[in-house]
Amino acid sequence: MTTLLGIELSGRSVLIVGGGPVADRRARAALDDGARVTVVAPELDAGLGGLAASAKVDWRPRPVRPEDLDGVWLVQAATDSAEVNAAVADWASDQRVWCVNAGNVEQGSARTPATAHGDDLLVGVVSVGSPDPRRVRAVRDQLIVLLRSGRLDQRRHRRLDGRAAGRERLAS
Ligand SMILES: C[C@@]1(CC(=O)O)c2cc3[nH]c(cc4nc(cc5[nH]c(cc(n2)[C@H]1CCC(=O)O)[C@@](C)(CC(=O)O)[C@@H]5CCC(=O)O)C(CC(=O)O)=C4CCC(=O)O)c(CCC(=O)O)c3CC(=O)O
Ligand SMILES: NC(=O)C1=CN([C@@H]2O[C@H](COP(=O)(O)OP(=O)(O)OC[C@H]3O[C@@H](n4cnc5c(N)ncnc54)[C@H](O)[C@@H]3O)[C@@H](O)[C@H]2O)C=CC1
Structure with a gap:
């Protein structure tokens, strides 16, 4: 798998x-x-x-x-x-x-995803089972549109150094 x-x-x-x-x-x-x-x-x-x-x-x-x-x-x-x-x-x-x-x-033991960068997030798409490169690329292209649309909540829940922010609310 x-x-x-x-x-x-x-x-x-x-x-x-x-x-x-x-x-x-x-x-x-x-x-x-x-x-x-x-x-x-x-x-x-x-x-x-x-x-x-x-x-x-x-x-x-x-x-x-x-x-x-x-x-x-x-x-x-x-x-x-x-x-x-x-x-x-x-x-x-x-x-x-x-x-x-x-x-x-x-x-092989690995496969290459089609990827999309959203700000400082990386999203990858691979097929599970039978490969279909053009399909994963098409899904990735639609994810790019979504990531850049402003409709996704991409607010940070941690500080930039990766440490938990405790009870402090970073993005309210
Ligand atoms: C299994 C996988 C193994 C691996 O990791 O290499 C693999 C395998 C094969 N690709 C083939 C063909 C093509 N691959 C592309 C493009 C991409 N292929 C990629 C990934 C993968 N390709 C892996 C998992 C995919 C999955 O998860 O489904 C992408 C996502 C990432 C990347 O390569 O960087 C990248 C788009 C990224 C982007 O746009 O950003 C194009 C289109 C083009 O080149 O324009 C074609 C021609 C059109 C067509 O055939 O559809 C063939 C047949 C070769 C032959 O006929 O000789 C095989 C062999 C087989 O089927 O096993
Ligand atoms: N995963 C993907 O996205 C895609 C994969 N493919 C597959 O990728 C493979 C390569 O495709 P292309 O780059 O178009 O091939 P190509 O025919 O342009 O290049 C093949 C290269 O392999 C080298 N080579 C041959 N025998 C070698 C050996 N014993 N040791 C080291 N190098 C050797 C040759 O010198 C040549 O540089 C093919 O198997 C093709 O089916 C093709 C398209 C997309």
Whole structure:
């Protein structure tokens, strides 16, 4: 069964396997989250090539190997080979590393939500069971409209430092 968890990637190693547009999207998302990103792929498309040239990601220019997962918290298997993606998912499982298999959700242990930022809240949508990316994206797009409509009560119940405010009412 799928669950949602807000995980902290800042300063943690994320491995991206593949150099195409899906790998590029995942690499940029991981960088936005503050992760240390390594990309392994024999060749990179222009987008990831730019990130490698500017040293934003560390590029290993070769096919993926099991030891690439050493010390990694999360791996994105995003090659165009179902066999390679499945092998990465197997290695990840052996090493207890969370793995998104971009080509086959059943073989991975995590899936990527469509997300929306509302002020300092993050809302994520994933399918439970059978994947349907365009559906989760459509639901996310409607949530953005709702979040920005001003119709949702988003008042804080705690101080900005996250400590409980006791009996004090912050937003009355
Ligand atoms: C299971 C999952 C695994 C994972 O996490 O990667 C997965 C899997 C697959 N996606 C495929 C295709 C497409 N995915 C998108 C887009 C998104 N896909 C995303 C998530 C997920 N996609 C995961 C869970 C989804 C869920 O919970 O239901 C989003 C939300 C997040 C993100 O990727 O960042 C992002 C929108 C975010 C945004 O807009 O912000 C588009 C549209 C486009 O690209 O414009 C297409 C083409 C149209 C189509 O096919 O619908 C294929 C077939 C590939 C093939 O045919 O070869 C598979 C493989 C399979 O079905 O298993
Ligand atoms: N989850 C999602 O949102 C989506 C997922 N997909 C899936 O994502 C996968 C990748 O899609 P694209 O980026 O369009 O692919 P692509 O064909 O553009 O790129 C594939 C990349 O994998 C690399 N590669 C091949 N063998 C490798 C190996 N042994 N080790 C390391 N790298 C290797 C290639 O060098 C290339 O850079 C496909 O499985 C596709 O089905 C496709 C669209 C959306």
